[in-house]
Amino acid sequence: MMKSPDQTPEFATAAALLKYFGRKARFYNAFSTLLGLLQVAMTIALAWQVATLLDRAVYQPSSVLPSLQDWLQLAAILLLRALAVWGQGLLGNRASLRIRAALRQFALQRCFGLNIRLFPHFNAAEVSNLLTTEIDKQRGYFADFIPQQRLAGLMPLVILLASAFVSWLVPVILLLTAPLVPLFMVLVGSKAADVSRANLQQLNRLGDLLADRLKNLQALQLAGAVEQEGDRLFEQSEDYRKSTMQVLKLAFLSGTVLEFFSAISVAIVALYLGLFFLDKYDVGSYAAGYGLFDGIFLLMLAPEFYQPLRRMGALYHDRSDAVSVAEHLLQLDSWHRQLAVDSQPHEVAALTSLQLRGVQSGELDKPVHGPVDLELHPGQKVLLNGPSGSGKTTLLDTLAGLRPVLAGALCINGQPASVYRQADWFQQIGYLSQKPELLFATIRENLTLGRTFSDEALWAALSNARVDVLVAALPGQLDYLISDSGGYLSGGQAQRIALARVFLHRPALLLLDEPTANLDQDTAAEFMQQLAVFAADGGMLVMASHRPGERELFDLEISLTKAAAAEALL
Amino acid sequence: MKSLSQHYFRQLAAEQKLALLGIFLAVLTAFSGVALLAVSGWFISAAAMAGLNAVAAHQFNYFTPAAMVRGLSISRTLGRYGERLASHEATFRIISRLRGDLFRLIGRRQWQEIQLDRHESTSRLLQDVQHIESIYLSAVLPAVVNVATVLGYLLTLALVLPAVVPWAIPLLVLVVLVMPLLYSRAVLQAQDGSHQLRSEQWRRSSALLSNMRTLTLHGRLQAAGEQLVEQAGDADRQEVRAVSRQHTLLLLAEAGLVALVVVIFWQGFVAYQAGELAGANLFMLLLLTLGSGEVLLTAGPVVAAWQLGMKALQRLDQLAASDHVAVDGREFVGDREDLAVVLEQLHYRYPGQPAAVFDGFSHRFETQAGRTRWHWIYGPSGCGKSTLIALLAGQLQASAGAIRLSLDSPEGIGLMPQRIDILRASLRDNVCLNHPHSDDDILAALALVQLDEWAMQLPQGLDTWLGDGEWQASGGECKRLGLARLVLQQPRIILLDEPGAGMDVDLAQQVFANLADHWQHQLVIANSHDRDLILPGQQVLELG
Incomplete structure (x- = not known):
C-alpha cells in the first residue's frame, strides 16, 4: 500500500x-x-x-x-x-x-x-x-x-x-x-x-x-x-x-x-x-x-x-x-x-512462476474446495475442472487477488503473494469472468479502459477474439455505444468483446472462467487455438471448463473436490 | 393513473386529516408567537403608564393579559411540536406509498427499456422522490401560514390604526408576492440543477461500483473515483450557488420589512402625537410588525419549493411512462390440450444493424396427445437462437409475420432467461419470488434440478441469503435455480434460453431428464449450442 x-x-x-x-x-x-x-x-x-x-x-x-x-x-x-x-x-x-x-x-x-x-x-x-x-x-x-x-x-x-x-x-x-x-x-x-x-x-x-x-x-x-x-x-x-x-x-x-x-x-x-x-x-x-x-x-x-x-x-x-x-x-x-x-509493497518483476501449496478458498470464511497444489511456469496451460459448485470461480478469483486465501500458500515468483502491491499484480493478469462486465461506453473505451492503443492493435485483438466481423458490421464500429446491460449483443458476443480486451492488454497470466460455455463447437475450437498461440508466446493460463473434449490441449489439470473437512479450518 | 402529479394530490387528499392538522397547528403557532410578543409589549407599556398614577395602577386589570401571556407561550410551544410531527408524518407517508407505486409502474415497463437506465431509476426512487416533500412542507404549509399572518396583521392594523393600512399593503405585497416570484427565478434553476447533478452523480457512482471488478483489475478504479469526486464538487458548488442566492434574496426581503417597521413606527408616532393612538398600542404595533416580519420571511421560498417539487414529479413521471407503448404482436388462440407454437413468415432485424436475423422464417412447435414435447433449438453462436426465444417470449417484436400460441393469455408462458437474476434475499424467496409455496414443494423442485443437497448444506438452509454481498451461487447453480423457479411456477409453455450453459454435461443431462419427466403436459422450447444435451426422442430445430 x-x-x-x-x-x-x-x-x-x-x-x-x-x-x-x-x-x-x-x-x-x-x-x-x-x-x-x-x-x-x-x-x-x-x-x-x-x-x-x-x-x-x-x-x-x-x-x-x-x-x-x-x-x-x-x-x-x-x-x-x-x-x-x-x-x-x-x-x-x-x-x-x-x-x-x-x-x-x-x-x-x-x-x-x-x-x-x-x-x-x-x-x-x-x-x-x-x-x-x-x-x-x-x-x-x-x-x-x-x-x-x-x-x-x-x-x-x-x-x-x-x-x-x-x-x-x-x-x-x-x-x-x-x-x-x-x-x-x-x-x-x-x-x-x-x-x-x-x-x-x-x-x-x-x-x-x-x-x-x-x-x-x-x-x-x-x-x-x-x-x-x-x-x-x-x-x-x-x-x-x-x-x-x-x-x-x-x-x-x-x-x-x-x-x-x-x-x-x-x-x-x-x-x-x-x-x-x-x-x-x-x-x-x-x-x-x-x-x-x-x-x-x-x-x-x-x-x-x-x-x-x-x-x-x-x-x-x-x-x-x-x-x-x-x-x-x-x-x-x-x-x-x-x-x-x-504490507511492505514489492514490485512484481517479470512473472516466472506461480505456486499453490494446499490453497483453499471459499465463500465468506468457509472453504468450498479441497487443498490445491500447483506449480505453473510461462508457456503452460492449466485446465481447472470439477463439478458445478466445486469452487472453480472462487479459486480463479483468489488467483486474481480478488479473494483472500483461506488456507495454504499462494506464491508468486517464490514469494508469498501478500508481499506484492496489488495494483502491480493486477497488471500482470487478465481475467475473463463468466459474466463479463461491459461498461456503458463505446467499444473502443471498453477495450482500452483509459490506456492508449492504436486502432490496428484494437482490431487485431478483436480478430483474435473472433469478434472483428461483428464489430465491423455495427454502426460506428469501434465507436458503437454498448449500453449498460450489453445492449443487443448476445451473451457470447459480449463475452468475446471482453476476451478481446483481455488479449489487448497482453497479460502474463490469463485466467478464464468458462470462456467456451456460450460458444458453438467450431468457434470454441478456433478460440482454443488462440490460447495455444498465447501460451506458445510465453503466457501462463488457467482455464475453468466443463468441456471434456478440450482436455488434451492442456499441460496440467486440476480437479477440484468439495471441501471435505470444512470444519477443520474454523 | 393519469399522471403522477394527480396521483400525488390524491395521496395528499388521502392524508388530509394529518395535512390539515399540520396547517391548523402551523397557523396557531405563528399567531401565538406574534401575539405573545404583542400582548407582552402592550401589557408592560400599559402597566408602566398606569403606574404613573396610583389610582390607575390600582384599577389595572392585570389578570387577563397575564393569563393570555401564559396561554400563548404554551400554545406556541406545543403548536410547533405538533405541527412539525403532523406535517412530516403526512409527507413521508405519501412518499413511502409513491415509492411502492412507482416501482410497480416501472415493473410494468419492458425489461429492455429499463435495463438502459436502472442506475438512474434507483437514484430517482431513492433521492428524487424525497424532493416531493417540498410541495407540502415548503410550499403549501408556509403559503397558508403567510396568507393567514398577512390577513391577521392587516386586520389588527385596521382595528388599531387604520391610517397605516394603505402604507402597509404595498410593502406586504412586496414581501409576500413579489419576493417569492423573484426568488423562484433566481434560485430554481441552480437548485434544480444541483438536484439533477446529484442524481446523475448517484447514477454514475452506482454504475462505477457495478463495474468494480473490471475497473479494479485494470487499475482504473482510482481515476473513476476521482472523476466522481470532482462531479460531487460541481454539485456542491451548484447547491451553494442556490443557497447563496437564497441568502441574498432574504436580505432583500429583510430590507422590505425594515421599511415596513420604520413606516409603521413613524405613522404610529404621528397618530400618538395627534392623540389617535394609545401609547401602549404604539409598542404593541412595533412588536407585532417585528414578529409578523419574522414569519413573513418564510414566504420567499414558497414558489420555488412548489416548482422544485413539481419538477421532481415530472421527472418521476417520465420514469414511469414507457417511451413506446408495448405492443404484443403475438396471437393467443386459446388453450387446448395439444399445445402449439406456430411461426409464420417471421421477420426480425435488430435496430441499427444491417442484416436481418430472420427473414421469412416459419416453424411449428407442438405437443401430441398432451404429452411433453421437448424442442431444442440448436446452432452456432450468434445464429439467432436467443433472438427466437426472445420473440416467442414477447421481449422482442417481430417486424413482420405471425407468432401464434395456443394459450388464453401470456400468463401461461414461463421464460428462463440466459442471465439468471439472483435477488439479495433468502434462497426460499429467490425460488418462490413472492408466491407462497410450502417447504416440501420447494425442496421437491430443488431436488428435480439436483440442488436439494446443496440447499441443505448451506449455512441456514433455505433461509440462507443469496445475491450481491451474500452467498454467491456458481454459474451452474444459478441456472438450476432459474429452472426450479419454473418448476414452482408451473407454466404451460416453457422457454429456456441456454439452460445448459455453465453446467457440466453429466449434470445437465440428468437435470433435463428429470425435467422432461416432470413436465408431462407442457411444451418446452429450449436452445443450446451443445448437442450432448439432446435426449433421445426430443425434437431438434437447427439454425444457422
Missing part, C-alpha cells in the same frame, strides 16, 4: 475527525463569529433605540416627533443586522464547500487504497452512498451548525451583560432557566446519535433493496411478482419513514424545549415588569426603579437570549448526521491504517 500523501493524523473519535476537518475553514468561522457578534450588537442597539424613542414619547409628551436621524438610525440598525446574517450565510457556504471537498478526498483515498479488500465489509451501495449522498448532506453541519455552535455560547452572554445594565433580577431569571437547556440537549443528543445511525442504516437498506430489485427486475417480471415486490418496497420505505420520524421527534423535541424556555422567559419578564410598574413589588431593579425605557429594553432582549440556542437546536440533527458519517469514515481509516502497517 502506498504511503498516504496527506498528513491526516489518526483520529480517536468521530468528533475528533469532524473537528479536524472543521479546522480547514478556521478563517471563515472566525469571521462568521465576528459577524454573529455584530448581529447581537445590533439586536441590543435595536432594543435601545426603540426603548429610547418610546420612553421619550410617553414621558415627554410635549416633545417633537423623532427626527429623520432617529429613523435613519433605526433603519441602519435593522439593515446591518440583516447584512450580518447574510454574510454569515455566505461564509458558511464557502466553508462547507472546502470541507466537503476535503472529506471526499479523504474517503476516496481510503476506499480506493483498500480497493477490492473493502468488500464485503462494505457493500457497493454503501460506498457509493458514503462518497456522494452522505457527504453531500454535510452542508448543514459545516455551513450552519459549526458557526452557530460557537455563537450559541457567546451571544446569550452578551445579551445577559446588556440586560444587567438595567436590572439584576432579569439576568438572574434568564440565567436560572438557561442551565436546563444544555442539560436537556445532552440527554436528547446522546439518544439522537443512535437514532440517527439507525436512520442511516435504514436508508442504506432501502437503497440496497431498490438497486437490487431494479437490477433483477426481469426475474420478478417473469414470475409476475412485481406487484408484491412493490408492497415490500413500500414496507421498507415505511421502516425508513419510521426511523426518520424517530430522528425528527428528538430534533423537534429539543427545538420545542428551547421554544418553551424562550416563550416562558418572555412571559415571566413581561409579567414581572408589568407588576413592577403596577407597584405590586419592587425587587430586581437598581436604586432608581424602572422607567418605560428599562421595561422595553428588557422585554425586547428576553427572547433574543434564547434565539441562538433555538437556531442551534433546529440544526442539531445535522450534527447527529455528521457524527454517523464521520463514524463511517473512521472505520474506513482504521482499515486503511491496518493495511498500511503490515
Whole structure:
C-alpha cells in the first residue's frame, strides 16, 4: 500500500475527525463569529433605540416627533443586522464547500487504497452512498451548525451583560432557566446519535433493496411478482419513514424545549415588569426603579437570549448526521491504517512462476474446495475442472487477488503473494469472468479502459477474439455505444468483446472462467487455438471448463473436490 | 393513473386529516408567537403608564393579559411540536406509498427499456422522490401560514390604526408576492440543477461500483473515483450557488420589512402625537410588525419549493411512462390440450444493424396427445437462437409475420432467461419470488434440478441469503435455480434460453431428464449450442 500523501493524523473519535476537518475553514468561522457578534450588537442597539424613542414619547409628551436621524438610525440598525446574517450565510457556504471537498478526498483515498479488500465489509451501495449522498448532506453541519455552535455560547452572554445594565433580577431569571437547556440537549443528543445511525442504516437498506430489485427486475417480471415486490418496497420505505420520524421527534423535541424556555422567559419578564410598574413589588431593579425605557429594553432582549440556542437546536440533527458519517469514515481509516502497517509493497518483476501449496478458498470464511497444489511456469496451460459448485470461480478469483486465501500458500515468483502491491499484480493478469462486465461506453473505451492503443492493435485483438466481423458490421464500429446491460449483443458476443480486451492488454497470466460455455463447437475450437498461440508466446493460463473434449490441449489439470473437512479450518 | 402529479394530490387528499392538522397547528403557532410578543409589549407599556398614577395602577386589570401571556407561550410551544410531527408524518407517508407505486409502474415497463437506465431509476426512487416533500412542507404549509399572518396583521392594523393600512399593503405585497416570484427565478434553476447533478452523480457512482471488478483489475478504479469526486464538487458548488442566492434574496426581503417597521413606527408616532393612538398600542404595533416580519420571511421560498417539487414529479413521471407503448404482436388462440407454437413468415432485424436475423422464417412447435414435447433449438453462436426465444417470449417484436400460441393469455408462458437474476434475499424467496409455496414443494423442485443437497448444506438452509454481498451461487447453480423457479411456477409453455450453459454435461443431462419427466403436459422450447444435451426422442430445430 502506498504511503498516504496527506498528513491526516489518526483520529480517536468521530468528533475528533469532524473537528479536524472543521479546522480547514478556521478563517471563515472566525469571521462568521465576528459577524454573529455584530448581529447581537445590533439586536441590543435595536432594543435601545426603540426603548429610547418610546420612553421619550410617553414621558415627554410635549416633545417633537423623532427626527429623520432617529429613523435613519433605526433603519441602519435593522439593515446591518440583516447584512450580518447574510454574510454569515455566505461564509458558511464557502466553508462547507472546502470541507466537503476535503472529506471526499479523504474517503476516496481510503476506499480506493483498500480497493477490492473493502468488500464485503462494505457493500457497493454503501460506498457509493458514503462518497456522494452522505457527504453531500454535510452542508448543514459545516455551513450552519459549526458557526452557530460557537455563537450559541457567546451571544446569550452578551445579551445577559446588556440586560444587567438595567436590572439584576432579569439576568438572574434568564440565567436560572438557561442551565436546563444544555442539560436537556445532552440527554436528547446522546439518544439522537443512535437514532440517527439507525436512520442511516435504514436508508442504506432501502437503497440496497431498490438497486437490487431494479437490477433483477426481469426475474420478478417473469414470475409476475412485481406487484408484491412493490408492497415490500413500500414496507421498507415505511421502516425508513419510521426511523426518520424517530430522528425528527428528538430534533423537534429539543427545538420545542428551547421554544418553551424562550416563550416562558418572555412571559415571566413581561409579567414581572408589568407588576413592577403596577407597584405590586419592587425587587430586581437598581436604586432608581424602572422607567418605560428599562421595561422595553428588557422585554425586547428576553427572547433574543434564547434565539441562538433555538437556531442551534433546529440544526442539531445535522450534527447527529455528521457524527454517523464521520463514524463511517473512521472505520474506513482504521482499515486503511491496518493495511498500511503490515504490507511492505514489492514490485512484481517479470512473472516466472506461480505456486499453490494446499490453497483453499471459499465463500465468506468457509472453504468450498479441497487443498490445491500447483506449480505453473510461462508457456503452460492449466485446465481447472470439477463439478458445478466445486469452487472453480472462487479459486480463479483468489488467483486474481480478488479473494483472500483461506488456507495454504499462494506464491508468486517464490514469494508469498501478500508481499506484492496489488495494483502491480493486477497488471500482470487478465481475467475473463463468466459474466463479463461491459461498461456503458463505446467499444473502443471498453477495450482500452483509459490506456492508449492504436486502432490496428484494437482490431487485431478483436480478430483474435473472433469478434472483428461483428464489430465491423455495427454502426460506428469501434465507436458503437454498448449500453449498460450489453445492449443487443448476445451473451457470447459480449463475452468475446471482453476476451478481446483481455488479449489487448497482453497479460502474463490469463485466467478464464468458462470462456467456451456460450460458444458453438467450431468457434470454441478456433478460440482454443488462440490460447495455444498465447501460451506458445510465453503466457501462463488457467482455464475453468466443463468441456471434456478440450482436455488434451492442456499441460496440467486440476480437479477440484468439495471441501471435505470444512470444519477443520474454523 | 393519469399522471403522477394527480396521483400525488390524491395521496395528499388521502392524508388530509394529518395535512390539515399540520396547517391548523402551523397557523396557531405563528399567531401565538406574534401575539405573545404583542400582548407582552402592550401589557408592560400599559402597566408602566398606569403606574404613573396610583389610582390607575390600582384599577389595572392585570389578570387577563397575564393569563393570555401564559396561554400563548404554551400554545406556541406545543403548536410547533405538533405541527412539525403532523406535517412530516403526512409527507413521508405519501412518499413511502409513491415509492411502492412507482416501482410497480416501472415493473410494468419492458425489461429492455429499463435495463438502459436502472442506475438512474434507483437514484430517482431513492433521492428524487424525497424532493416531493417540498410541495407540502415548503410550499403549501408556509403559503397558508403567510396568507393567514398577512390577513391577521392587516386586520389588527385596521382595528388599531387604520391610517397605516394603505402604507402597509404595498410593502406586504412586496414581501409576500413579489419576493417569492423573484426568488423562484433566481434560485430554481441552480437548485434544480444541483438536484439533477446529484442524481446523475448517484447514477454514475452506482454504475462505477457495478463495474468494480473490471475497473479494479485494470487499475482504473482510482481515476473513476476521482472523476466522481470532482462531479460531487460541481454539485456542491451548484447547491451553494442556490443557497447563496437564497441568502441574498432574504436580505432583500429583510430590507422590505425594515421599511415596513420604520413606516409603521413613524405613522404610529404621528397618530400618538395627534392623540389617535394609545401609547401602549404604539409598542404593541412595533412588536407585532417585528414578529409578523419574522414569519413573513418564510414566504420567499414558497414558489420555488412548489416548482422544485413539481419538477421532481415530472421527472418521476417520465420514469414511469414507457417511451413506446408495448405492443404484443403475438396471437393467443386459446388453450387446448395439444399445445402449439406456430411461426409464420417471421421477420426480425435488430435496430441499427444491417442484416436481418430472420427473414421469412416459419416453424411449428407442438405437443401430441398432451404429452411433453421437448424442442431444442440448436446452432452456432450468434445464429439467432436467443433472438427466437426472445420473440416467442414477447421481449422482442417481430417486424413482420405471425407468432401464434395456443394459450388464453401470456400468463401461461414461463421464460428462463440466459442471465439468471439472483435477488439479495433468502434462497426460499429467490425460488418462490413472492408466491407462497410450502417447504416440501420447494425442496421437491430443488431436488428435480439436483440442488436439494446443496440447499441443505448451506449455512441456514433455505433461509440462507443469496445475491450481491451474500452467498454467491456458481454459474451452474444459478441456472438450476432459474429452472426450479419454473418448476414452482408451473407454466404451460416453457422457454429456456441456454439452460445448459455453465453446467457440466453429466449434470445437465440428468437435470433435463428429470425435467422432461416432470413436465408431462407442457411444451418446452429450449436452445443450446451443445448437442450432448439432446435426449433421445426430443425434437431438434437447427439454425444457422
